[in-house]
Amino acid sequence: MRISLFITCYNDTLFPETGRAVVRLLERLGVEVEFRPGQTCCGQMHANTGFRSEAFSQAKRLVRLYADAEAVVIPSSSCVAMIRDQYSGLFEELGDEALRKEFAALVPRVYELSEFLVDKLGAEDVGAYFPHRVTYHASCHGLRALQLGERPFRLLSKVRGLDLVPLENLDRCCGFGGTFSVKNAEVSSAMLTVKLENVLATGAEFCTALDNSCLMHLGGAMHRQYAGMKTIHMAQILASTQEHPAEVLG
Amino acid sequence: MSAGAEHEVIDHPILDPALAPPFPVAALPVLRNPQLRMNVAHAIDVIQAKRARLVAEKQDWQELRSAASRIKDEALENLGFYLEQFEARCTAAGGTVHWAADAADARKIILEILREEKADEVIKIKTMTSAEIQLNPYLEANGVRAYETDLAEIILQLGEGEPSHIVVPALHVNRSQVREIFARRMGIENLSDEPEALTAAARNYLRQKFLSVPTAISGANFLIAETGSVAVVESEGNGRMCLTLPRTMITLAGIEKVLPRFADLEVMLQLLARSATGERMNPYTSLWTGVTPGDGPQKFHVILLDNGRSSILARKTERQTLRCIRCAACMNACPVYRQTGGHAYGSVYPGPIGAILTPQLEQMRHAQSLPYASSLCGACFEVCPVKINIPEVLLELRARVTDQERKQVLRFFDPLYIGLRVANLIFSRARLFHLAQWAGQIGLGFFTRRDGWIHTLPGIGAKWTQTRDLRGLPKQTFHEWWAARRKESK
Amino acid sequence: MSAVADGRKLVLNCIRAATRSSSVAAEQVAGAYTVLAREYVSHGSMSAEARLERMAERLREYDAEVVECLPEELSAAIAAQLRSSGRHIFVAPPRLPAAWIAAGFEWRIDHNLPPGEIEKAEGVVTACFCGVAESGTIVVHHSAAEGRRVITLLPEWHLCVVRASQIVETLPEYFDRCKQPPALVTWISGPSATADIEMTRIKGVHGPRFLQVILVRDEC
Numbered sequence: 001m002r003i004s005l006f007i008t009c010y011n012d013t014l015f016p017e018t019g020r021a022v023v024r025l026l027e028r029l030g031v032e033v034e035f036r037p038g039q040t041c042c043g044q045m046h047a048n049t050g051f052r053s054e055a056f057s058q059a060k061r062l063v064r065l066y067a068d069a070e071a072v073v074i075p076s077s078s079c080v081a082m083i084r085d086q087y088s089g090l091f092e093e094l095g096d097e098a099l100r101k102e103f104a105a106l107v108p109r110v111y112e113l114s115e116f117l118v119d120k121l122g123a124e125d126v127g128a129y130f131p132h133r134v135t136y137h138a139s140c141h142g143l144r145a146l147q148l149g150e151r152p153f154r155l156l157s158k159v160r161g162l163d164l165v166p167l168e169n170l171d172r173c174c175g176f177g178g179t180f181s182v183k184n185a186e187v188s189s190a191m192l193t194v195k196l197e198n199v200l201a202t203g204a205e206f207c208t209a210l211d212n213s214c215l216m217h218l219g220g221a222m223h224r225q226y227a228g229m230k231t232i233h234m235a236q237i238l239a240s241t242q243e244h245p246a247e248v249l250g
Numbered sequence: 251m252s253a254g255a256e257h258e259v260i261d262h263p264i265l266d267p268a269l270a271p272p273f274p275v276a277a278l279p280v281l282r283n284p285q286l287r288m289n290v291a292h293a294i295d296v297i298q299a300k301r302a303r304l305v306a307e308k309q310d311w312q313e314l315r316s317a318a319s320r321i322k323d324e325a326l327e328n329l330g331f332y333l334e335q336f337e338a339r340c341t342a343a344g345g346t347v348h349w350a351a352d353a354a355d356a357r358k359i360i361l362e363i364l365r366e367e368k369a370d371e372v373i374k375i376k377t378m379t380s381a382e383i384q385l386n387p388y389l390e391a392n393g394v395r396a397y398e399t400d401l402a403e404i405i406l407q408l409g410e411g412e413p414s415h416i417v418v419p420a421l422h423v424n425r426s427q428v429r430e431i432f433a434r435r436m437g438i439e440n441l442s443d444e445p446e447a448l449t450a451a452a453r454n455y456l457r458q459k460f461l462s463v464p465t466a467i468s469g470a471n472f473l474i475a476e477t478g479s480v481a482v483v484e485s486e487g488n489g490r491m492c493l494t495l496p497r498t499m500i501t502l503a504g505i506e507k508v509l510p511r512f513a514d515l516e517v518m519l520q521l522l523a524r525s526a527t528g529e530r531m532n533p534y535t536s537l538w539t540g541v542t543p544g545d546g547p548q549k550f551h552v553i554l555l556d557n558g559r560s561s562i563l564a565r566k567t568e569r570q571t572l573r574c575i576r577c578a579a580c581m582n583a584c585p586v587y588r589q590t591g592g593h594a595y596g597s598v599y600p601g602p603i604g605a606i607l608t609p610q611l612e613q614m615r616h617a618q619s620l621p622y623a624s625s626l627c628g629a630c631f632e633v634c635p636v637k638i639n640i641p642e643v644l645l646e647l648r649a650r651v652t653d654q655e656r657k658q659v660l661r662f663f664d665p666l667y668i669g670l671r672v673a674n675l676i677f678s679r680a681r682l683f684h685l686a687q688w689a690g691q692i693g694l695g696f697f698t699r700r701d702g703w704i705h706t707l708p709g710i711g712a713k714w715t716q717t718r719d720l721r722g723l724p725k726q727t728f729h730e731w732w733a734a735r736r737k738e739s740k
Numbered sequence: 741m742s743a744v745a746d747g748r749k750l751v752l753n754c755i756r757a758a759t760r761s762s763s764v765a766a767e768q769v770a771g772a773y774t775v776l777a778r779e780y781v782s783h784g785s786m787s788a789e790a791r792l793e794r795m796a797e798r799l800r801e802y803d804a805e806v807v808e809c810l811p812e813e814l815s816a817a818i819a820a821q822l823r824s825s826g827r828h829i830f831v832a833p834p835r836l837p838a839a840w841i842a843a844g845f846e847w848r849i850d851h852n853l854p855p856g857e858i859e860k861a862e863g864v865v866t867a868c869f870c871g872v873a874e875s876g877t878i879v880v881h882h883s884a885a886e887g888r889r890v891i892t893l894l895p896e897w898h899l900c901v902v903r904a905s906q907i908v909e910t911l912p913e914y915f916d917r918c919k920q921p922p923a924l925v926t927w928i929s930g931p932s933a934t935a936d937i938e939m940t941r942i943k944g945v946h947g948p949r950f951l952q953v954i955l956v957r958d959e960c
Binding site for chain 2: 877946
């Protein structure tokens with residue numbers, strides 16, 4: 001099985017360790033990973049702020065880049081949601097028939113990481129070892145747009161040594177919301193405070209999720225407040241073994 | 251409770267979208283108001299819990315939502331037909347139907363009717379539509395006193411406050427604030443702050459009004475085309491008072507309130523109370539058709555109000571906004587509303603529905619900050635009984651607002667606009683993207699502390715760093731690591 | 741009023757432009773309407789006994805007082821309820837069954853009583869059209885045995901007689917029972933209430949504070 005990794009613009013720049021973990025994890029599971037160096041961004045930031053034509057040009061680029069990929073795996077549920085939910089509207093409005101066809105052919109081959117592991121590989125136990133107390137934050141795109149459901153829990157439950165603590169008000173948004181975190185910074189911060197209360201109340205060492213966007217927001221506040229908890233993308237937990245423990249940066 | 255205050259201050263937010271400050275600004279005083287945030291959180295927690303219990307027990311909840319969504323879409327697709335049918339049947343039953351293209355027309359029509367009736371007083375059932383057209387101040391200015399009869403509306407009217415929720419408009423007010431308002435404005439000594447006592451005070455205050463004021467104004471939850479009937483959903487009974495005792499009834503209804511048939515209520519009534527108040531059914535729902543000799547008002551007027559609705563109807567993605575049955579489930583589920591309450595939205599329609607309805611009613615000339623007052627979490631869509639995909643409409647409206655900005659000189663001074671335009675250029679070629687990453691490492695390197703984190707950023711970055719740190723950019727990007735690894739393995 | 745006629749034309753033109761439909765034939769519209777998919781529950785599966793029990797349970801949840809009786813016990817049951825209420829002056833709709841007009845009380849039959857007179861009464865007794873068990877809803881069509889709307893509104897105490905044969909499980913079944921849509925309907929689901937002050941539920945704001953229901957077992 002060969003997959004093409006779409007790392008996402010922000011992971012490439014800010015969280016390369018997540019990408020490294022995805023590669024290590026998938027190769028350990030016998031998946032061949034390729035990486036197309038021409039990749040940049042899926043267009044979500046632009047689409048969500050109202051810059052449709054700009055988002056379209058990025059979307060077109062992405063579809064063309066992966067037209068012949070066997071499968072595309074993305075460690076970011078919001079980017080997958082962008083592709084699944086907004087690309088067809090953009091192509092309807094601004095694209096042509098050929099592009100719409102290309103997209104239609106590609107979209108069934110696009111996977112969020114936990115979807116790929118559980119649905120495509122049929123793997124729940126990925127041989128991970130992470131002896132820490134962890135709580136899982138369900139980012140809104142993963143929860144509602146992708147309906148990831150039990151998948152992340154099933155994966156985490158098989159990680160040896162991991163003590164999973166449930167999070168109260170699991171389905172409440174952390175307040176990141178992309179450019180919302182800046183355009184409505186104060187409201188975003190209020191939402192963050194409320195979310196952090198629930199996260200810190202778990203007493204966990206780590207808060208994990210399938211999106212570094214939420215984690216950047218939560219982790220940024222944890223660091224500012226000397227909260228004694230860190231954030232870590234689930235890929236890094238799943239890639240962690242006794243021989244090669246997870247990279248925990250910052 | 252503010253110690254030493256002369257009387258409790260209910261803030262005076264501006265709910266006129268043409269005048270209200272943008273959402274991020276309007277939210278600030280609210281975020282700093284612990285009492286208000288506590289009141290809002292408490293109220294919505296109560297309703298949410300009740301709603302969740304009842305939805306879980308309802309086996310066909312999703313099927314009801316689907317049916318309601320289809321029924322509303324069908325009514326909207328044939329709106330002209332159904333409104334004309336309503337008009338014909340209502341008129342045949344003794345009612346008079348008026349059509350108002352906008353708020354000003356609606357106000358004029360209502361005043362004309364009141365003048366004909368020689369009315370200098372009117373009792374009102376709560377209707378957000380009348381607040382939308384700013385009816386009360388207009389009537390006041392023209393010598394007609396409007397008395398609100400809904401408990402929440404009385405609290406707001408007497409306390410000179412503004413609604414912050416479309417179902418529980420005074421949810422931001424607590425009992426001691428209500429006590430103070432009632433004691434002062436109703437002239438009651440030794441009034442306790444027990445809700446029982448406060449409600450009894452309101453009941454006494456209104457009893458005489460109900461029995462003596464001959465003209466009433468209501469809104470409509472539903473208009474039934476097939477029969478020319480109007481349905482009003484309520485809990486307190488003030489609605490029944492207003493639509494039974496007076497001589498003349500005036501109903502103001504948005505054109506989107508029409509349902510094709512009487513039986514369509516079997517779907518809507520199962521969804522509305524569960525969504526709005528977390529009850530299987532609200533205490534009183536009333537339906538009447540024109541005029542019934544010997545029972546109730548003998549003169550009945552309906553004003554069908556457009557005021558921007560037909561422009562929403564015209565747009566493919568936005569049309570679903572008009573499915574709304576004003577249950578407020580969306581704002582109860584909204585994590586943004588939970589922190590800000592309703593006033594920050596600068597409109598009588600707050601929350602997620604307000605974020606899409608208000609700017610559209612204003613024909614996108616005002617309230618452009620509202621479509622951005624959302625983190626797009628989708629909780630609203632999940633609970634909407636008529637399945638309005640609010641995030642989808644928000645995105646559509648953001649695109650329209652951005653297209654407006656593209657034509658304005660202002661855009662050159664908007665750092666986010668510039669930033670996104672530059673980002674688009676950068677994302678168009680991998681080489682530019684990599685160059686920008688390198689530049690970012692250098693630029694942000696200046697702000698990175700020894701522990702590898704950024705604590706303060708200038709300009710728009712300060713919006714992030716005012717409450718959050720940012721981990722500094724790693725020296726090696728993922729794609730660089732990948733390239734290096736490939737080289738090594740060769 | 742020409743302003744009104746203009747408003748009508750203006751609004752309808754805007755609507756027609758928005759839906760891109762000119763005069764649509766009624767048959768076409770009706771056709772589109774009838775094919776709308778409805779997958780919700782349209783009738784219940786409870787037995788008559790279970791339905792009655794559910795109705796009683798839901799009514800009690802709303803703090804309505806519920807008693808049951810057999811058809812032959814009805815008049816006595818009504819009299820007993822009136823006695824235990826401690827009230828004496830009652831309003832009755834013009835065609836309330838004579839057997840329900842219990843002796844020993846002052847009755848005001850509603851032949852267009854002025855509101856002031858109704859205000860002086862202490863209670864009202866009526867029949868109803870239907871009961872919906874799922875929500876404990878009593879549906880009143882304001883016929884001559886159910887009374888004008890005002891008489892179930894002003895008095896503080898309302899006694900309503902609901903026959904088991906009138907009770908349906910689900911709301912769609914009530915609509916099924918309406919041969920024609922009625923001109924006046926009041927759906928009553930408990931005494932008047934508000935939760936406007938700190939979400940604390942208070943009963944009896946306007947409208948009857950006390951709802952008494954007699955469920956008549958006419959189906960056993």
